Amino acid sequence: MRDKLRRPKALAALPLLLTLTGCPENPDPELEHGVVWLQLLRGESEASDPYEGTAKIEVTLLYRECLVAFYESNPDYQQFGPEGSIIFGTLEDGGEGWKDRLCDQSNRNALACSVDSFRQEFDVAKQLTITYSPTGDLENREVPFGPIPTAELAHCEGGGSPIVRVGSNGAVRGLAGDGSTLWNTESFNPEEAATGQGAPIKIKAARVTN
Numbered sequence: 001m002r003d004k005l006r007r008p009k010a011l012a013a014l015p016l017l018l019t020l021t022g023c024p025e026n027p028d029p030e031l032e033h034g035v036v037w038l039q040l041l042r043g044e045s046e047a048s049d050p051y052e053g054t055a056k057i058e059v060t061l062l063y064r065e066c067l068v069a070f071y072e073s074n075p076d077y078q079q080f081g082p083e084g085s086i087i088f089g090t091l092e093d094g095g096e097g098w099k100d101r102l103c104d105q106s107n108r109n110a111l112a113c114s115v116d117s118f119r120q121e122f123d124v125a126k127q128l129t130i131t132y133s134p135t136g137d138l139e140n141r142e143v144p145f146g147p148i149p150t151a152e153l154a155h156c157e158g159g160g161s162p163i164v165r166v167g168s169n170g171a172v173r174g175l176a177g178d179g180s181t182l183w184n185t186e187s188f189n190p191e192e193a194a195t196g197q198g199a200p201i202k203i204k205a206a207r208v209t210n
Contacts, residue, residue: 050206186205
């Protein structure tokens with residue numbers, strides 16, 4: 001286990017995050033985890049809103065090297081570990097409670113949503129998948145993705161940052177009520193973001209044609 005796991009404060013991590021796109025949001029200094037943001041935009045090929053009729057949003061982001069190393073060294077923090085179960089759980093579980101917290105961020109442009117499920121994987125791809133139930137308009141709104149360890153908790157080697165990456169155009173997609181894919185990502189920029197980074201990854205979506 002790493003000697004960092006003493007409930008550190010997140011604010012000391014902010015200088016590391018400024019090297020990536022934008023300035024970070026003001027994190028809660030009591031939390032060991034934060035989020036990255038994805039902004040839902042209309043793809044270049046779309047004349048109308050591709051998000052209309054979306055029942056669910058599914059987002060899968062890959063863990064980069066620092067986060068893979070963190071979770072391998074600290075399996076208790078994985079989703080079903082003794083620490084992870086209350087991090088990924090509800091506030092009533094007594095931990096950070098990201099199932100409740102994730103869609104309750106202080107961002108005026110945040111998507112109104114609730115979290116259906118988290119699925120953390122380490123067997124082949126090292127990644128986190130979140131399924132959301134959105135409400136209201138989706139276009140131009142920002143989706144919070146987390147929990148992701150802060151830089152101070154992750155204690156990245158060589159001054160690195162805890163980064164997640166969009167691995168493919170299928171990583172962010174919308175589902176219809178019957179579970180079929182309604183829209184996919186047409187393009188994204190940038191492909192990576194670090195915990196607490198203020199500027200979002202821009203997701204441009206296109207409607208799936210049958």
